[in-house]
Amino acid sequence: MHILIVFLLSFALCIPLPCSSAATDTLLQGSSLSVEKPTDTLVSANGAFSAGFFQVGDNAFCFSIWFTKSKRPTLVWIANRDQPVNGRASRFTLSKNGNLILSDAGVATIWTTKTFSSSEVHLMLKDNGNLVLRTSQGAVLWQSFDSPTDTLLSGQPLTEKASLIASRSTTNFSSGFYKLYFDNDNVLRLLFKGPNLSSVYWPPTWKLPVDEGRSTYNITKIAVLDPLGHFTSSDTFEFYPSDYGVKRYRRFTVDPDGNLRLYSFNEKTSMWEVSWQVIAEPCSAHGLCGANSMCTYDPFIGRTCYCLQGFKIKNPNDWTQGCEPEFTSPSCNSADFGFVHLPRMELFGYDLEVIRVTNLTQCENRCLELCDDCKGVQLKFNEVSTYNCYIKTILLNGRDSPNFDGDIYLKLPKSTMLSLKVPQKHVQLNCPANLSQRLDRTYQDPKKNAWLNFLLWFACGIGAFEITCVFFVWFFLFRSSKENDKVERQQLLSATGFQKFTYSELKKATSGFSDEVGRGAGGIVYKGTLDDDRVAAVKCLISETDQGEAEFLAEISTIGMLNHMNLIDMWGYCVEGKHRLLVYEYMEHGSLAENLHSNELDWNKRFNIAVGTAKGLAYLHEECLEWVLHCDVKPQNILLDSEFQPKVADFGLSKLLNRDERANSGFSRIRGTRGYMAPEWVYNLRITSKVDVYSYGIVVLEMITGKSPMGIHSLENKGGIDQRRLVTWVKEKLNGAPASESWIEEITDPNMQGNYDAAKVELLVKVALRCVEDDMDARPSMSQVVEMLQFPEYISFQ
Template sequence: MHVFSLFLFLLFFSTSFAATDTVPEGSSLSVEKPSDTLISSNGDFSAGFIQVGDNAFCFAVCFTRSNPPTVLWMANRDVPVNGKASRLSLWKNGNLVLTDAGETIVWTTATVSSSNLHLKLRNDGNLLLLTSKHTVVWQSFDSPTDTLLPDQKLTERASLVSSRSATNFSSGFYKLYFDNDNVLRLLYKGPTLSSVYWPESWRLPIDAGRSTYNVTKTALLDSFGRFSSSDGFHFRSTDYPNKLYRRLKMDPDGNLRLYSFNQETKTWQVTWQVIPQPCTVHGICGANSMCSNHHVTGRTCHCLKGFRVKDPNDWTQGCVPHFDPSLFSCQSPQPMAFLHLPTTESYGYDLNVTRVTSLKECQDLCLRLWAFELSTIFLVWFFLLRSSKNPEAVEQQKHLLSATGFQRFTYAELKSATKGFREEVGRGAGGVVYKGTLYDNRVAAIKRLSEATQGEAEFLAEIRTIGMLNHMNLIDMWGYCVEGKHRLLVYEYMENGSLADNLFSNALDWKRRFNVALGTARGLAYLHEECLEWILHCDVKPQNILLDSDFEAKVADFGLSKLLNRDDGGNGNGNSNFSRIRGTRGYMAPEWVYNLRITSKVDVYSYGIVVLEMVSGRSPMEMQSLENSRGIEQRRLVTWVTEKIKHAPTSAFWIEEIIDPNLEGEYNVSEVEILVKVALQCVQDDMNQRPSLSQVAEMLLSHQNKLLPR
């Protein structure tokens, strides 16, 4: 995409042209005729071609009362057309089409109608395709670019995306949208990193005054300056309740602002903004930089010491290294020191969160992490370069990497640690797990992957993503091995084994089962929504939920769907394509069987089956063997629980019917009710009816808090 300079021109009309707000079917608007412009009947809005660069034009709706006219919507913001022979045409089949130089179609409404249609620009700035009976076939309000006008709905399918800059209308880095949890959020999506920065990602939606219990996903602005969203967020402009021309804009600097039109000055004034401190917007100064703000001079970007700006005209590209190469010289190594950066907060670089008790302890930890980063980025770490002259450096590197908690092992080391892969402690579709003792006497679980379809570089890229994950309900990965055809993962060892090992024994009382359900939901929610790269588990089952010494849940085998295949990926919201079915019979969502779209909701379904199994003590695998029909097999446990509830006179009766007899009547009735209720929501056939796992965790946590003594 080229960077365009904006050359907005005032719209002139020839005296022979009668301004109109309508284009009939079979007609077109030409880029070469300035008079080919729609004007709303009140004269406030126009629709036509505007110049955005050298021989580059976009079809746009503008507010004409301001000086200069204000662009509100664009049809082809990322694909400008030529200044010769380009036109917007309303074909007789009902399709509105924008062609470049009379040949290439660059934008279309993709509409078809047997009724005579006409294109109309309304007095509110909405561009519509209407039938003769005024039925709306298409409207620009359904597909906004960076601006929301009064009475224009912001929905799940209609988000606001900033422009690249004030002079470049192409799509930028910032987005206002409804997330999977039904919450309105601001997202920075840069070239290499994406992160939510409003509301703060470390706050639960409920703590930010938001509600995830809404299905409408709708927000609306009115002419009085009031904005309200279905998730509970709302605000009023500083000039509320004056009825004025207004626009809510996702600005190029990542701030969401409400503008009110001043009739006297013919300019827009900011009457509300969501971010009071501009430096809290992610990515605004780019990588390796600092942002500072002054109440008079405004925001300023600086490069960190040792870096220089990549493009002085575009700070979003950040800073690149600019330091003495002798820093890594074997002959004259330079001393390392810390740079004091007061009142500074960083984002997007948190490998993990560690509690420290002193500055010295924090510095030591940073040095270890720094050393690990260098080994990953350059695989030319100066300890290794000196190893031929100093054999002790190899052992020093090994211990230093071990201290970071993430290490690359050789195949020989892991074979020795497991005594030739002798003691098997588990197996699954991904491979076999062995117990081993590492050189530093740590007991580890070492998984030998059964497939090796990736090259080393691809495998290392995926491993690094998984190694960066850190959550109390995810198993800790200590290291890996990639050597020839061998692919192995090294995890912390769980003495209490898996949920499957304990479920049908007396080890798990009711309190522990409820905590396992909550912890598992939290761990999976982190994978789906909080880590930097989406991860679907694809095989949630009791065997992959491990228990530590306190019987706290630790989800294992996450990310194997990425490590074991190179299928086309998608995102956590969907559109993932998998070439083969994944998961375990009895826990698999219907999407796998019926070849439907694979999303994070497949994990939600499997989680629901696991919860029903924990409550009832009945394995879905065993119950399925009673049936022959494939469809009935998948729903056997769910059907059994549903029927018990349906025919029971009271909740106490059905609970008594389905509860695991191993509990011997020792359970909390209200907790059983909420777990079963949540589980049945999770196993809905329609994936859209299932909650997200963050919503599940919130429901369970809220219920648990209600039971605590006040």
């Protein structure tokens, strides 16, 4: 190995380096910018922007574009923010074939545009800060405006493929935790994506987009800022800054604290000034202080963090890591715990469940029943003279706000409560002076010594001979291994019914897992094209256990034997080390969730989807060789092919049981999605196939009404407007007008504009309500549901 390094080093020393470019706005073919020459920069004609190597730490440089007129250079774009290069021999080169290449120490390629042109090309830094690679005919091959980092400049579009990601801190320019992007519903959102958890915090998730003035009915997904300061987005979001109308340099940035701000440049002071920001309360952004902590704001000190009582900070230099308990939880004996009252505080999200109670005692008792799954509760008065009790399974996104109308009750061991201290809320953060990291790389200057040169060339010759020998040995071993692997894969193909892929094959098919088409708790799905030109969906599973290869192969072999027209067709799998991937057919129309609020699904399609989904689940429950519980039936897991025929997806790896295990189906944790989960999960009852029946009923009601199961829907009564969940709302509509068809019109999705079969709507509603009975024994099986939908004349709903 050491001889190979010497050989590569000597080879690099022998190659003549391309010439350097002068400080102009243009880089020509065959020219380079060197990290060792500070004058090797591109400067826009107006002098406002520069492009070159920017130092981001000790011996760490990024190829960047920065605004030069401010007192301190302001970075507006970075090519290699997460992989800085060395301060020696690194170069940015425009090759003769039209490709831009950033190399580390002249050897490793860190970043490239992967462009090619047979005609003459040049790279130019324009007056608006856009770095453009174009041909002599004017065709644009690449431009920095298409791949922003954390900043948009005037005239730069934000698109579906060009999200903004904040820097880690004001001194660490690597990718941080906050992202501005267009979501699947075409709405512009801010996302906190931490190392372990993520959540959307703007616009507020407890409001519908329409309530915030947003529109989901668009496909353009584009937003842009003009030089006067007007920001417009295709989801109808727009704003005007405080200095609107004046043509100034402006930048639209996602800052490291999760706030979205518009900065305007003041020519007199040479400073950036905030002219608009999206979040008025500094603690409203998620993840600022980490788990088990609170964010608070003081007008003089600013935003600070402090640990909840009974917890201590993990890392004083990084509050995003949060706090850890100072206690060890005792047994689940309710008598060992108490609750600490934290008034006017909020912990947003991560609710295990939300229940309606009449007093605090009911809320605390429910938390004690759940043992370690409940870390505390949040109590908030609602509009119907009761309280909403939020059971918190994780204490995250905490903020201490005098304007909040709810209280937190923190569950702690009584032994810990005896020694609690009042937390110091406004202690300034202990931030290190420099958050950048030094690259651990050293270099040795070549010595001009004849004897050393002779040894170097001699080592090169010996190294070349060894490499040649190793290559031939490797070639024959690789060829033999490849043949053996081919035989093994053919045997597995015949045994399991589908193909075994290598990780490198799937990485190539998905272009490096770049085209994400969906994600969920079980993994991330990417679109790819296999070697035989089949378009596939590749799901990278997120394993929560250390499942062995043999166990995984046993489960997917069962999935490979499942075959039904309403189940997704599995094509293969990959299991290499920690990688677990599934390959299945790509559905042109995506999921039911993506189409539910569009005009694509007329009544006939919705009814066919209900019937087809029921058939697929009935097959899983009763007809296949193994007893398969889906455990997460929801619109996101019902995919639609080119003819809008439904195919149930994400089945099989949830729970596989032999038929003689039906009476003893045990689950180690709650599975499913809030709103679609059967009561058995919450009350720790025996889990049977009836949990899927319940979820199916909720999905059918959602298809009929177009309303979310977790939404709250208005119902008129003598006392005014009452609020009900979806199931209760539909039941009361049905029972309130049994002799007329007006209730059908009231609950049917407005998107269908009255074009539906009233008799079939009534049938679907009654079947769905049978499926969502609280008593599992009162629910039908999925095969009975299929009979009800296909032969309603033989079924009595009395």
